Amino acid sequence: METNLFEACETCLQDEPAATTARCPVHVDIALLCSELEKGEFKKAYKVLEKRIPFAGIIGMICDHPCETVCVRTQLDQAVQIHDLERAAVMYGRTPLKKIASAPKKNGKIAVVGGGISGITAAFELDKRGFQVTIFEADRRLGGRIWDYEGSLISKELIEEELKLIGRIGVRVVYNSSIGTGELKKLAQEYDAVYLGTGRWESELFINQETFQILDWPIFAGGRLINQEKSAAGRSNDSVIDSVSTAKRAALSIERFVKKISMTASREREGSYQTPLVYDMDDVITAQATMKTGETYTEEEAIQEAGRCLKCRCVTCLKACSHLQHFNVTPKSYGRQIQINESVIMGTRYANPMINSCTLCGLCKEQCPLGIGMKELVRETRESMVEKNKMPPSAHDFALRDMEFSNSSQFYLVKPPPSETTYKQLSRMEAEQGNPSNQGVTISAEKVKYLFYPGCQLSASCPDYVEKSYRYLLEKKTDGVGLMLGCCGAPADWAGRKDMMAESTQRIRRVWSELGEPIFILACSSCIGTFERYLPEIPYFSLWEVLEQLGLPEEAVSGKGRKLNVHDSCSTRNNQAVHESVRKLAFDLDYEIEELHYSKSRTKCCGYGGLVYFANKEQAEQFAVERILESGKDLLVYCAMCKDLFIEKGKRTFHILDLIFGNASDADALRTMPNLSDRHENRAVLKRKLLRELWGENEMEELKQPNDWNLQIPQEIWERMEKRFILLEDIKKVIEHAKVTGERFFNPEDESYLASHRIKYVTYWVRFAEQEDGIHVLSVYSHRMEVMKE
Ligand code: SF4
Ligand code: SF4
Ligand code: SF4
Structure with a gap:
């Protein structure tokens, strides 16, 4: 199987974050936050904040929300009011701090200089990573510029309550401790590393913008010291959430520095970035942001506003496809399941139904912004399953038998245009060929310009229209139109049967060549698909294009607008x-x-x-x-x-x-679909009728139906036959077999017989009673298990 098809699936954007989450410097899952809020689950929403932000109670209230600028809703109306929603999550969902189990401090000692936003964030992160942390704070209290927001965005009580966390996790704090360059050097010697979160420094610092290390010293910086330098993106800011982000990232660098592992590996997506996700806004309905009736959203207002969030995720293909929805997969997970299936558990109950439930329609590819589609992968998987003998015959057996029927003498036909001269010529050639299986198959000595190929399904459903279309073509296309009946091979293609597909296309190609390379006129969309893929050298028109050129028959009824x-x-x-x-x-x-x-x-x-x-x-x-x-x-x-x-x-x-x-x-x-048995009958009758009426060929022995013994089949048995894909001809074959071989069970109680016969992969059972008015079918059954004789 082609590995690049799997590789393409892996590029699927399904797991890519929303624009807002990617823009958020600490990557809060905004879509999840909004989902929880929309459900009124404020505590769960607060947990979403806590997962990415230490001191979420504070930061959630004062975050400067750079994410809002990139919300996809701005393309349509207004950004989701993420700042107000985060505040609602804190106000209605924050749970009072519980005792925190601190990790054993085995990894070393770290000094944190400055107890503002970035200092306490770094301290929290380093404590979590198993370091003994000491904060050196110049003031008599922690918090730094957090206190600037007191009274406007956040209450004193909430700040104090949140900052108690530092004491509870066991971080030491040294208050009123001003650190200058001299003290910093000393700390660098005493501690395994130092984090500098002072906001300003007395001299220029040379900070690596990726690792936040200062030169090659055991000193790292974060917070405003980074914000106010020109960032890699060329921005200069004083963002609260950027301070949290750089402190978290510097803490990771410190851990790697102390453990002497690469400080730069796998850090591509730290901080803000642009998501590759392209959200399909096609069906989005305009809705302005929810107004606040007070300073902050009420719970109801927050729920309403959270409902505006689109919970952006790429599900463009999934939205359009019942199959992907049914199995709850996107091409990425689908491709992985196929791979597991291929290598480990090919043939399990789950995967085969999934692989055989894709219609190979190709819509996913059209929908996907990256052009990823399942059609080719599923097709190849089916072929591979067939090759490895892992395709359950039950999945496609009926359709393949149907195709065989269409390409048997019952339906298959190739004829040049019926005319006085060709008819005589044909009769002579047929007689010369003398092969009964070629009846209805005539290769003309003359070149045929057009060949009408209506396909097997139209002939099964509406044989009448095939005849009318052909007669109309004969009438209008005076340069002659031949006729070919048969199946193009689409069922084999869909079933992964390359062998049958090749046989089918070779047959069509051979006829085309022997008739002098006519232009095909196709009336079935599946045939058009087959010709495009497998027979690109054969020129064709759809019947619809030809009818458009020829003009409509006079008797066609007006639609009256x-x-x-x-x-x-x-x-x-x-x-x-x-x-x-x-x-x-x-x-x-x-x-x-x-x-x-x-x-x-x-x-x-x-x-x-x-x-x-x-x-x-x-x-x-x-x-x-x-x-x-x-x-x-x-x-x-x-x-x-x-x-x-x-x-x-x-x-x-x-x-x-x-x-x-x-x-x-x-x-x-x-008009409902003819039943499965009638679909065969319609094709066979169509062939006989056309042969008789257009080429003057009488019904041939070969095409006569087998004895039907005046079969009496009640309605419920017909319904059962449809459900189990049992044809009338299958029943006839079972009875015929029973009569010829004498192999049948007799039940003296009701004088009925029970007989079975295996046709290809299926064993059919028929219970029947012979009465004066014919054979009454009492029940039918089929299964794939073979009854073996010992
Ligand atoms: S609609 Fe929601 S998930 Fe999408 S970008 Fe906006 S806030 Fe983020
Ligand atoms: S090919 Fe069609 S049925 Fe199959 S996954 Fe794609 S859209 Fe769905
Ligand atoms: S449309 Fe489907 S396959 Fe394409 S990126 Fe989105 S989820 Fe992945």
């Missing part, structure tokens, strides 16, 4: 020509389009992509429901599966062909 929401298919998210032609066709039919928030290159998946419908139906339904919730009008789609899934969830949905070849009626908008 009706409004529709277009749901673009995710497999054509980057195909502008498709987006435009569908809209143009709707416009020409007099419909008005109201664009959805997620449309065109940012469209969402309907839930069918990536075979999620088969691997995790509940997840597929979440996709459909979420998409439906976005739309207030009838939907207009151009993929048969999108239509089927939306209607299954109760949404009125038109396929573009409903507007062109249908009646655009309520019946069209609500």
Whole structure:
């Protein structure tokens, strides 16, 4: 697997802090603070402050809040009032100081010169790191300029209460002790290191701006001594919170200095920096800052203001994707889980459902400011699981069998345009080939200019529209349009089956070459996705572009100005020509389009992509429901599966062909998906009909359906069959097998038989009774366990 896909996931911004937290010199988690306040959890909010700020009761009240200037809300209205919120956290959440268990003082002795903001912060930090600390304070009390705020921003009682902490943690204080250069030198000799937090000094100090060491002496500085020097960012300030920050950082340098370890390692993100996080403001509603009715916020006002905080975190992809939400992962954690899975526990119950529940729609990549997406990684993971035999067959078995059916003689067909001359030529060539498995497959001696390839799902859901579209193309494109029926291989691609995918694309490539390299006309978005990725050499148009060029059939019904929401298919998210032609066709039919928030290159998946419908139906339904919730009008789609899934969830949905070849009626908008067995039958019948009516070929033996013994199947059994992906033809095969081999159990009580038959990876069981009016199916069941004969 490509390692750079994992590397890309690692660059995800998910864990990057909000702009305010990065700007805060001590990195208070502002989003968390606001979350707690919003819940009315003032004590917890205060703990958020305490985690990053010593003496949070003081600093929280007087902080000069540089963070507010970078709050992303300033792009829209006003910054979150962080200063007032911090004050509210202190006022309503501060808990009286308890006794603090001081760490054993084994690491050495430190002198702190100055007992102001930075001095007491450094002392607190160094005490926590196991140093015996002594503060030398020139005044008769600690606090320095904190007292300048007394009465305006903070009360005397609160300052005194908070400063008692110094005594409680066992820091010694020497009051009325003025330290000059001579005393400083002495302290440097007596102590393991000295912290200088005096705000001013009598001579110039040469302070390293990264480690805060003065020259190579055992002396470090912080607080105003740093603030008032030109900082690396070119700023000069007298910030309270910068003083706290530099004191904390100098304390770390002192610890490393004493322990003789690198003072510079891993310190890139200390102090203020700019977060790489790009917060998506698209859905943010304007709200002015909450007004204070007094000096400070009341609890209610604080709760309201905290609600304005967006709790910035990059969840742009997560917000848009039901799958990421369901598993609560972002690409970073997703990539890590895949890696663990690959190397250690591949095949566990948890990871496989996750990997098989991504629709491979690619929206995450479109949403991400860094262009990180899961599509390629999940695709490769599935391929790797298949290669290592770790992919549970149950996840994709039905879809792959469906694909095999579409590429079997039941549906597969290649025909040049039906005309008098070619028809005769074809019949002759077929007779010469004489191979029954090639029935319906005719390679023309003549070059074919266009080849209509409607795909297997449209043919399964609306075979009628395939026929009408083809007849219309034949009528309008006088230079001839051939027909190819089959499956493009998308299920194999989604299932990680490279072998089947290669076989499928080779088949298409071979036909293209043998027919003289015609231009394909595609009517299915998945086919377009497959052609773009695997068959780039084959030129194609979407049917919608061709219809736009040819003009609409006369009988197409006018929309009379009706409004529709277009749901673009995710497999054509980057195909502008498709987006435009569908809209143009709707416009020409007099419909008005109201664009959805997620449309065109940012469209969402309907839930069918990536075979999620088969691997995790509940997840597929979440996709459909979420998409439906976005739309207030009838939907207009151009993929048969999108239509089927939306209607299954109760949404009125038109396929573009409903507007062109249908009646655009309520019946069209609500027509439910044919059941799984009928989807096969529809394809087989379509092939037989077209062969008969356009090429004059009568129904061939090969294509006849197996005996159906006049099967009687009650409604509840049909429903069970749908749920367990059991087809009518599976039931017929079981009964056929029982009849041919005689292998069946007889229950004399109700004269019923029980028979089983394994088809590929699945064993099917059918209980049935033979009666005069036919065979009555009494129950059906399937499982993946194989019944072995001893
Ligand atoms: S909205 Fe909240 S988390 Fe985001 S930048 Fe502003 S204060 Fe910080
Ligand atoms: S479902 Fe789509 S948006 Fe979600 S992770 Fe997969 S590719 Fe990305
Ligand atoms: S959008 Fe998703 S993948 Fe991209 S940075 Fe944000 S969380 Fe990470």
